[in-house]
Amino acid sequence: MKWRLLLCGLAAVGLAVVLPHFGLAAEDPGAPAPSPTAADYPRIAGMTGRPVVWALAQMHLFLAAFVLAVPMFVVAIELTGVLTRDERYDRMAHEFMKISMAAYAFTALTGGALALALFLFYPVLMGYLLRVFDGQVLIYALLFILESLLLYVYFYTWNALRYGDRKWIHLSIGVLLNAVGTTLMFVANAWATFMMAPSGVDEAGTPLGSVWAAMQGPLWNPLNLHRFLANIAYGGAIVGAYAAYRFLAARTAEERAHYDWMGYTANFIAILGFLPLPFAGYWLMAEIYAYSQQMGITAMGGVLAWLFIIQAVLIGSILLAANYYLWCGLMRTEGGRRFVPWVKYIAAVLVAGFLVWVTPHTLILTPQEVLAIGGTNHPLLGPLGIMPAKNTAVNMMLLATFLSFQLFRRASRTPTVPWAWIGNCVIAALYLAATLNIVGAGIYGYVTPTVYKVGASVPQVLSTLAVIVFALVIEAFMYRGAVTRPVAWGRMSTRSQYALFVLPVAFTWLMALMGYIRSSVRTYWHVYTIMKDRSPDAYIPTIGEAGNFITVITLVFMAVIVFIFWLSQVGDTRQQAPAAEGGR
C-alpha cells in the first residue's frame, strides 16, 4: 500500500521534472521573463489553476512539514533514550516514526500531483522558473530520492541497530536524514521567496547566470527559519493528537500511562517550536519591509491587515489550550497541587494578553458604531490596537506559557542544593525584570513619535529569550541530584486531552492562513515586479472566501491524517489464524 503510493509519487515527480524540458529546449536561457497573456492559462475540466494548485500545494506543505519535523525530534528523543538508558524513550521515538512513515507516501504523492498541476496550469511561469533555477530541479529530485532512501533505512534498521556502537550508527543515519530533509525544504523555499522578492535576475527578469544568487533572495533565510520552527511545532501538535486519541481509547492503565506521557512530550515539543516562532515572524516581516515597504504595508496595513487579527485569535487559542493542558498536568503529582493557586494568575495574564492582541487598530465600522465609539479608533482601546501594545501582549503570553512549564517541571522535583533559594530568587528577579522591561519598552514604543515602532520590540524579545535561557540554565544546575517524586502518568482528565486536539486543528488552519498571506502579498504578480499574473484568478480573495477554502483543505487533511493514524496502527494488529478444522 505505502510502497505503491510512494512509487506513484516518485513517478509523478519524475514526469513533472522531465516533461517540461521537451517544450523548453527552444527557449533562450538569456531572455527576459516572458509576459503571459490570458490565453496562457489553460482551463482543465472547467477548472482554473488557482484552486487546484492552492489545495495541492497546501496539502503537500502540511504533509511535508509533518514528515520533515518528526525525524528531527525523533532523533533527539532517541538520543535522550541512549543517554538516560531509559527504554521508554526509544519505544516512543519508534512509535512517532511509525506515524511519520505512513504519512511519507502521501507527501510524495501530493508533491508529484502539485508539480504536475503547476506545469499544466502555469506553463509559462514554470518554464521561466525552471530557466532561472536551471538544473536545480534535478538536484531537488536527487535529494528527494536520497531522503526517501534514508528514511526507509532509518526506520527499518531501528531494531537491527539497537544497542551499543550500532545504535550510534543508527543515530548518525537519523542526523543525515534530517540534514537532507532540511536541505530539501530550503531548496523548495527558494522558489517561493524568489517569487516574492526576486534576486539573481535583472529588472526585466533576465537570469544573471547564477542559480545561487537567485536562491539567496532577501526573504530566503527568514522563511527558512520560520518554516523550520513551525514544522517542529506542527509535527509535535499532530503526534500529540495521536497520543491523545490513543489515551482516550486506551483499555489498560499501562497504555494510559504510556500515551499520557507521549502526549505530554508532544505538547512540550509543539510549544518548544512555537515559543520562538513570533520572533522568526518579526524577522521575516522586517525583511519584507526592508525589501519593499509597499509589500510590508500591503500585508500589515492594507487589505490583508485583518488576517493578523485572525492569526492572533488562532495563536491565542493555541497558547490557551497548551497552558490548560499543562495546568491539568499539575494534578499528576503530589507536588503539583501546591502550584494550582498560581494558575489563575497565569490565566489572567494570558487572557489579558489575548484581548489586547485581538484589539484591531482601525475599526471598520458603520457610521452608527462610529458614533457610539466616537471615532474610528476607540479612545481607550485605540492605543492597545497598535504594534507596541501587541508586542507587549505576545511577550507576556510567552512568558506566562514558559512559567506554566517551569511549574510543571518543578512539581515532581525538589532541589537539594543548598543555594536553591538563591536560585529561586534569581529566577523570580529575572521574571520581574523582564516584565518591567517588556511593559516599559511597550510604553516607550507607544510614546516615541517615530513611525518605526518596531525598534522597541527588540528589547522585549530579548527579555523573553533571556528569561527562557537563563532560567533553563539555572534550573539545570539547581536540580542536580534533586529528589524526584514519581509522576503518576495516566492520571489525567479526559477533558485535558481535548486541548491536544485544539493544537493540530489550530496549527493546520493557521498554517494555511499564513500561506494565503504569503502568496497574497505578491498581489497580482507571479514574480513580484517582474512577471504579472494575467490569469482570471489574479485577484486576492476575501478573507471569508479564503477562510472557507482553508477549512475545506483542513478537513481533507484531517481525513488523511485519520487514515494515516489508522494505517500506522493496523500494522501492529495480526489476524488470528483460523482454527484448524471447521472453525466456523
Next chain:
Amino acid sequence: MTFLRVTLFSLAVLLAYTLFANILPQVQSNPPAEEEIELGSLDRAGQIAWGERLFSGKGTCTLCHNKLGRAPDMLAMDLAEELRSRIEDPRYTGAAKGLEEAEAFEVYLRESMLEPSVYVVPGFGKKGTQDRESPMPRVDVPPISLTPTEIDALIAFLQDRAGVEITVPLPAAGTTAAAEAGADGEEEAPATTPEEVIDRYGCAACHDLDGSGADLGPPLAGIGARLDREALRRAILDPDAEVAPGYEPGLMPGDFGEQMRASELEILLDYLAGLDGGEPKP
C-alpha cells in the same frame, strides 16, 4: 464513540475559526485593469481629477501617504507651506533650488517620485540610514509602473492642491492610459447618484439631510450657501481642519478621502454645492 466525540470537537473548533473569518470585513483586491483609454481630450480639470484618482488608485500613494504617519500626509498638510520649507532646507541639494515657485514645485514633486532619496523628509528615512535613504518606492518602475503622462497628472493634482499654477503639459492627443476600473480593491461598483453616495457613506446618520433629522453634525440642508465647492471638499476630506462652531471635532470620520472614489466625491460635491437653501433638490 471516542472517535465520534473527538471528530465532532475538532469540527466545532474548525467551524469557529471559519465563522470568525466570515464576520470580518470582506474585501477583494483586484488587479488593475489593463484596458486603454484615450487621453487626448483631457482638459486641465480632467487631468487634475485623473491625478487624484491615480493618487489613491493605481499609484497606491495613499497606502503610505495617509494619516497613520508612515509618510507625510500630503492630503492633510498645508502642501504649499511644506514644499516651500523642503526646498529651502539647507539639506536639500536637488534641482528645485532657486527656481520660481510653481516650477520649483514641479521639479521637487517629480524628483520625489523618481528619485526619492535625493531629499528625505526628516524622520521618514529608512531605519538606520539617518534619513539618507527614502523608503518611498520609485513610481516609474514595477510594481507601481506609472507612465510619464500619469506622473504629470499626479503633479498637476498636487500643484493644484498646493494652490500654485500648473506647469506640467496636458496629455498630447493620441496618448492612452490604463483604465483604472477596479484598481482600488473594492468589490462594489462606484455609486453614480448623490443619494447612493450619501447612503453608502452614512452622511445622513449624523447630518440632517433629506429630512433624516440627525443632529450630531451641522444640518447640510442649505450648506451650499455657506460653503463653496472647495470648502466642502476640505470639510469632507479633512473634517478636523476647520470644525464647525458648536460641534465636536473628531466625530466626523477622517478617512472618507480613502474610502470614496474620486468620482463619488465629485458627485457629492456637486450635489452639496447645489443645496443653497432655496428649494432642496431631490
